[in-house]
Amino acid sequence: MGKVKIKRKSTLIDMTAMSDVTVLLLTFFMLTSTFLQKEPVTVLTPSSVSEIKVPTNNLASILVSPNGKVFISVLGEADPTVADGEWASEPIRKQILENALGEWNRLHPSNKVSLTPSEIETFTKLNMFGVPFTQLKAFLDMSQTEQDKFISNMENPAAGIPVNDNRDLEKPNEFQIWMRAIYSSGNDNLQRALKRGEGIAVKADKGTPYAVVHDVLDNLQTLKMNRFSIMTALKSSED
Template sequence: MGKVKIKRKSTLIDMTAMSDVTVLLLTFFMLTSTFLQKEPVTVLTPSSVSELKVPTANLAQVLISPEGKVFISIAGEADPNVADGEWGSEPIRKEILTKAVSEYNKLHPNKKVELTEADANAFSKINMFGVPFQALPTFLRMSQTDQDKVISDMSRSDVGIPIDDNKDLTKPNEFQIWMRAIYSSGNDNLQSAMKKGEGIAVKADQSTPYSTVHHVLDNLQTLKMNRFSLMTALKTEQD
């Protein structure tokens, strides 16, 4: 008896539906994800068991590098359409810059900082900044590539917001000027968040000198900003 031949079937699989699903999922995650903002230095935060999340809107974040350099990041309303975008991140950064420079110039009439509208627009697009007031004009007129190179060089003396243990608020240091300008920006939601301790977050590397961290915390307390968050990484079983 002859062998019965089994009819071969095609192994071709139509992947059209799978491709459609993949594209839809990719689009969904891209639109709903919160992307990490660029920071001038990589910071390895200490670990803890806290699972509380730091808000991404109406927040002033203070970053302290391992070298002891201080930077500030400002985020406005999460919804750019709130109040016609009045207090989105870019408008509020411009307002804070105006207030901070104005106070600095009053305190230092012989070393006034002169900024143009183009400088203010450039500042509004910077997520995290950290240069002395005197270096602001030069820094803001650089290309973004050059700004990134400058602010990531921790060996430069013109990188990092100057800070000390000043207690005399009639002669505030530059860090205190910035924090007061942020508090009085005019955004009631940001001010309310700062009062509750939800609007200020301090992020430091686990190897950052304690003296610099102490200066930051002490300055906040001098400004009566006694409630703030310390950003940490979630502790693992290995820790």
């Protein structure tokens, strides 16, 4: 009898098929992903059975932190072909900043704020803002990391847009100035969304005391923005 020959097997594995699969998966994730927007505080929204999706364009979202700090984020038209890009996020934010500053300077002649073009440019790139007008210039001069640190620090008294229970629209508070500026930003689609109640989304943590959110709701009521939406997570009706 002859010797049993043990065949030597090569340990090389062909990775081509594996590579094909991973590329497919990668393509899927790249196309479906929407990146998490940077927000100063992470909030856990309460859950509801409502199935209406948050719009991705023409939206002013108001973030209320658990200790009552308010931040605003404005999204314009996502499609650059609408109004020749005039209504995209950046030009809209610029217009809002101009309106808001004009109103602030008119009401507070002794405390005027004027920004340089580069500071305005920085503002248009911000996803979410929330500083008092008097701090705005200093805030926009900071580097991006410093800005993040500045508004994420909940102990910082200068983080968040000042809001109170003011009902006199002759002397609006800073939150009311911003909301009015957003309303009169000149983007018809945004204005229509605001009227329908789809343009404003209030986002608050589920543990936030009602008194804190109430200030914001009350201000919106005073501004006659009675229709708005509340951001929630999905739950089944059995819960």
